[in-house]
Amino acid sequence: MSDELTANQPADDPHASAPAESETHPVEHPSPGHGTVEAEVRAIAVALMGWLVPGLGHALQKMWGRAVAIFLAVGCLVYLGAGLRGNLFAPGGEDAFERLGYAADLGTGGFYLVARMLESSGADVSHADGDYGTRFLATAGVLNLLAALHAYEAARGRKA
16 A cells, blocks of 8 residues: 555655666666677687688577578689689698698688598699689688688677
8 A cells, every 4th residue: 555655646745755776777787798708708619610610600690691601602612613623722831822822721611621632633723724723712711711700700799
């Protein structure tokens, strides 16, 4: 009964109880996991999974369209590059170009191993086809690295 009386009292009544602080000024809570160590570890894990299997970082975040597009784009570029007998750079290159080429090729993640298996007859960069294949392989790696970076930023909660 006393609850009904306090709820119906006029606003200028000096005996009226003031609303609680939380009712007038809602406390803003950060989104769960935002800015915490666990969220950062999760974002790094999403990026690593996205690098290892192209598109997996986006799939883990339920960005299905991007996941499929990345997987198909990187996969097709690796398949074309290896099919054209492009050069897959090996670790320990002698100059900066070979080391950079290896970093780009390694950017394809697990597809690097697939391309190594498809490269059974070796690279043929003496023809234009092999040269284009080398470019396709490097493009696939850089694309996958950019996609993994995007998955990392999306997992951190940044606008994607």
